[in-house]
Amino acid sequence: MIVITPNKCDFCGACVAVCPVDCIDLKEADISIRHDVCIDCDLCANICPIEVLEPIYDEK
Amino acid sequence: MMKSSYDVVVVGGGPSGSMSAKLAAEGGVSVCLLEKDRDIGYPVRCGEAIGDSGLRKFVEPKESWFAAHLNSFSMTAPNGTSITADFTSDKGYILNRRVFDYDLARLASEKGAEIFTRAYVYGLIIEDGFVRGVKLEYLGEKKEIRAKIVIGADGVESRVGRWAGIRTQLKMKDMESGFQYTLANVNIPQNRMDFFVGKTYAPGGYVWIFPKGDGIANVGIGVSGTYSKEKSPRKLLDKFVKEKFPEASLLTTVCGGIPCDKPLKKPVKSGLILVGDAGHQVNPVTGGGISSGMTGGWIAGQVSADLIRKNKLDEKSLTVYTEWIHKEFGKNYSRVYNIKNAISQFTDEDLNNIADKVKKLPREKRTLTRIFSTALIKKPLLVIDVIKVFAGI
Numbered sequence A: 001m002i003v004i005t006p007n008k009c010d011f012c013g014a015c016v017a018v019c020p021v022d023c024i025d026l027k028e029a030d031i032s033i034r035h036d037v038c039i040d041c042d043l044c045a046n047i048c049p050i051e052v053l054e055p056i057y058d059e060k
Numbered sequence B: 001m002m003k004s005s006y007d008v009v010v011v012g013g014g015p016s017g018s019m020s021a022k023l024a025a026e027g028g029v030s031v032c033l034l035e036k037d038r039d040i041g042y043p044v045r046c047g048e049a050i051g052d053s054g055l056r057k058f059v060e061p062k063e064s065w066f067a068a069h070l071n072s073f074s075m076t077a078p079n080g081t082s083i084t085a086d087f088t089s090d091k092g093y094i095l096n097r098r099v100f101d102y103d104l105a106r107l108a109s110e111k112g113a114e115i116f117t118r119a120y121v122y123g124l125i126i127e128d129g130f131v132r133g134v135k136l137e138y139l140g141e142k143k144e145i146r147a148k149i150v151i152g153a154d155g156v157e158s159r160v161g162r163w164a165g166i167r168t169q170l171k172m173k174d175m176e177s178g179f180q181y182t183l184a185n186v187n188i189p190q191n192r193m194d195f196f197v198g199k200t201y202a203p204g205g206y207v208w209i210f211p212k213g214d215g216i217a218n219v220g221i222g223v224s225g226t227y228s229k230e231k232s233p234r235k236l237l238d239k240f241v242k243e244k245f246p247e248a249s250l251l252t253t254v255c256g257g258i259p260c261d262k263p264l265k266k267p268v269k270s271g272l273i274l275v276g277d278a279g280h281q282v283n284p285v286t287g288g289g290i291s292s293g294m295t296g297g298w299i300a301g302q303v304s305a306d307l308i309r310k311n312k313l314d315e316k317s318l319t320v321y322t323e324w325i326h327k328e329f330g331k332n333y334s335r336v337y338n339i340k341n342a343i344s345q346f347t348d349e350d351l352n353n354i355a356d357k358v359k360k361l362p363r364e365k366r367t368l369t370r371i372f373s374t375a376l377i378k379k380p381l382l383v384i385d386v387i388k389v390f391a392g393i
């Protein structure tokens, strides 16, 4: 799952541009991920210039 | 007051949106522009460089837009060799986009466009395969506005196209992860733009220093999405700034994504046009998208007004826009895109060699033809292309 680090995002939209399933909602100062749609590809985390998004997966 | 229908609804208040709104309004149709943020032109996610010809084509430049006037540029290779060259056929500026974007929106409103900020578009009204308007949240209230044509000028984070079924997702290799500081207390020449290239500075991108007057400069970095996971743009820029400007203070910190793709092949659907970053209308080597976005808006506004008058809103009729874009810059940018792919093969060693060769030419002879004739260089044609692209000529 992608975890959004609180109070770190700059709302630039780079992550939105690369998300293959369009599941990131970005407003003026609000970002959220629809986890039911997200496919855990991590592209958003990889493009973010300041490491706001952190992929965290349980090793099961 | 916001009405429930307009001929044209523009989503996004950047340069491409304001130009679209201005030209459509000039064409005599009713126009509304919706911007999600509270302010037009802010925050500024941009290095703010633009060439004179790319600007003058659309608007009479105003001195208040400019933070600096440029007449030369330098490029520094990984080994520290710097090549400086003068602009020969054009001059350039560093804008104050806060002022500039505002003024473009004002020009649109003078022509009759109605502008609303804090208007977040979250969906489209689609009927019978035609885009017929937008769904938005305006000051916390849900609304719908109907339109004959919607123009998606919603920037790199564009979703308007996706909602209508246009694939606008950017591939990692065609996306630059950007980060920029505006620094105070830096002592640099005020009429030169500086670029630093190579993997050590910025893998698959470059670092820029653009002067803004009074000891202020935009110092930023773009790193290709291919590398941005391993090579954090922020960390690379911090290292650069610490080395080059240890005395500087940080006045602004911004992130940003830069689409470095070919312009979209089909930026239209029935009732919808995409412009600017939303249509991937950015120079894929330099990442410059202000003037091409304005070009996109300039064309989209005119086409919209014309087709609304003729009541021809289907996808096929809108291909006039696609063809005009292709002629205006699309064809050239597709060529530049191939150059980008070739540059991405360069090693730091290649870049050092090229810089060393060009450096041996006296500055006044560092004209394109001269560089061209120094066939000593490893990949001469490519170097010319690169320099042409950077110098905007």
Ligand SMILES: Cc1cc2nc3c(=O)[nH]c(=O)nc-3n(C[C@H](O)[C@H](O)[C@H](O)COP(=O)(O)OP(=O)(O)OC[C@H]3O[C@@H](n4cnc5c(N)ncnc54)[C@H](O)[C@@H]3O)c2cc1C
Binding pocket: B011, B012, B013, B014, B015, B016, B017, B034, B035, B036, B037, B041, B045, B046, B047, B048, B049, B050, B119, B120, B121, B122, B153, B154, B155, B156, B157, B158, B178, B179, B180, B220, B255, B256, B257, B258, B275, B276, B277, B278, B282, B287, B288, B289, B290, B291, B293
């Ligand atoms: C770090 C960086 C440096 C750059 N440096 C340069 C440079 O030096 N020179 C240059 O020419 N270009 C540069 N660029 C590129 C340039 O900034 C863009 O190409 C240009 O701003 C594109 O204009 P636009 O109008 O298409 O989009 P934008 O200027 O991004 O405007 C889009 C607008 O749409 C709004 N919006 C988005 N979604 C919605 C929604 N759902 N509802 C309502 N509104 C919405 C946004 O808030 C935004 O205001 C740089 C980019 C970055 C990130």
Ligand code: SF4
Binding pocket: A008, A009, A010, A011, A012, A013, A014, A015, A016, A026, A031, A047, A048, A049, A050, A051, A052, A053, B255
């Ligand atoms: S890329 Fe990073 S900083 Fe930009 S909007 Fe996404 S999470 Fe926020």
Ligand code: SF4
Binding pocket: A002, A018, A019, A020, A021, A022, A023, A024, A033, A037, A038, A039, A040, A041, A042, A043, A044, A045
């Ligand atoms: S992990 Fe992939 S699918 Fe999920 S939000 Fe990020 S980019 Fe989108």
